[in-house]
Amino acid sequence: MGHPELDVIEELANRGLFRERDLTHRKISIDWLNTARMIGRIQKHGRGVWGHSRYKPTRYELAQIRLPNLVFWGPSALWLLGAEA
Numbered sequence: 542m543g544h545p546e547l548d549v550i551e552e553l554a555n556r557g558l559f560r561e562r563d564l565t566h567r568k569i570s571i572d573w574l575n576t577a578r579m580i581g582r583i584q585k586h587g588r589g590v591w592g593h594s595r596y597k598p599t600r601y602e603l604a605q606i607r608l609p610n611l612v613f614w615g616p617s618a619l620w621l622l623g624a625e626a
Contacts, residue, residue, distance in 0.1 A: 546573045547582065554583045554593040558606045561589045599623070 546569050553559040561571045577583045584594045601621040
């Protein structure tokens with residue numbers, strides 16, 4: 542028998558990165574994240590940030606999901622996009 546909670550987590554992971562609060566908006570316990578991680582469907586990419594186990598996010602994506610209203614410009618934007626080391 543399938544678990545609809547795991548299906549929702551996999552759907553979110555297939556879109557890219559997602560936050561733990563994306564599950565709480567759907568009334569799914571964040572305890573399901575550890576179950577999904579143990580069976581290899583997702584992995585943690587930072588504090589409260591998850592994604593598909595094969596997904597490799599960029600620095601820009603990680604910063605943008607944690608700070609969605611922040612605008613990056615100048616040297617910080619170039620660094621996030623990988624143009625400067």
